[in-house]
Amino acid sequence: MPVPRRFDRRPPERDTTRVNERIRVPEVRVIGDDGAQIGVMRTDQALRMAQDRDLDLVEVAPEARPPVVRILDYSKYKYEQAQKKKTAKKHQTQVVTREIKFRPKIADHDYATKKGHVIRFLKGKDKVKVTIMFRGREVTHPERGRDLLERLVEDLGDICQVDQRPSLEGRNMTMMLSPSKEVLNGTWVPKSEREGEADEDGPDAEDTGIVVGGDEATDEPAAETDVETPTPAPTDA
Known part of the structure; x- marks a missing residue:
């Protein structure tokens, strides 16, 4: 945990790079x-030579024999190094581990609440340590x-992956979860939304005609046909 600056009694970090007159070796490359x-x-x-060019002599490889120095503007060099360090730190992914605790005889309402917390942590791309006390x-x-932890994993579905299976340590059983690849890639969709999309894209029973063993049904009226009626033969009176 970082110490607040006003309570930090450590001396400030000193720049250990040897520059100009601080370079004490007899010769350099x-x-x-x-x-x-x-x-x-x-x-x-x-x-x-560095002073003639209004620049600094900076030791860049002190472990070499002889040490390697470079003629440059040291203030500009320090600024560029700080910017590179800042950029590298920005691209680093900081992994945060959250912990949530259950009891073996937890009520359904409390279970649903704690499960919601786990989902929120995983959606925030944090790892979650689940503890049964x-x-x-x-x-x-x-x-x-163990049954409770397995139930939790089943209810979470594809939002998580199990990094550490349930293990008993003293009076606590722990399991480690981490976000799934879909969550980390930003492609994870809740199961309820996926089911809703499937219903919307499915066929509509009212608009689908079902034809069994014949031509497709049409709404056009059947064509009229002439039917010849036979004339009865004359009979003798």
């Missing part, structure tokens, strides 16, 4: 301000806690 290799020379000579003789029935 010099790189020019254009990146070209100048070669090995005495330190005082390299310092004069046993009291007294409850610890003699660990299967109740």
Whole structure:
């Protein structure tokens, strides 16, 4: 946990980079301000060369033999390094682990509430540590806690993946969950919405004609046909 600045009594971080007169070795390997290799020379000579160009002599590889120095604008160099560090930190993904606790005999209403918290944490791309707390003789029935955790995983569906299966540690049973790939990629859709879309896209029974063993039914009236009526034969009186 970070210490508030007004209570922090640690000395400020000191810049350990050796610059100009702080470079005490007798000779150095010099790189020019254009990146070209100048070669090995005495330190005082390299310092004069940097001062003639109104730049600084900065040690960039102190472990080399002789150490490698570069002629550059040190204030600008520090600014660029700070910006690179800031950009790299921005792209880092900070993983937060949340914890939520259940009891083996939890009521359905409390279970639904805590399950909602777990879903909210996972949608926020946080890991969740689920803990079942046993009291007294409850610890003699660990299967109740395991069944509760398995029920939770089944209810969460595809929003989570199990990183650590239920394990009993003392009087607590723990399980570790993390967001699924769909959540991390931003493609996860709640099950209720998926089912709603499926109903909307399905066929409408009123608009679908069902034809069994014949031509397709039409609304046009049947064509009239002439039927010849036979004339009865004359009979003798």
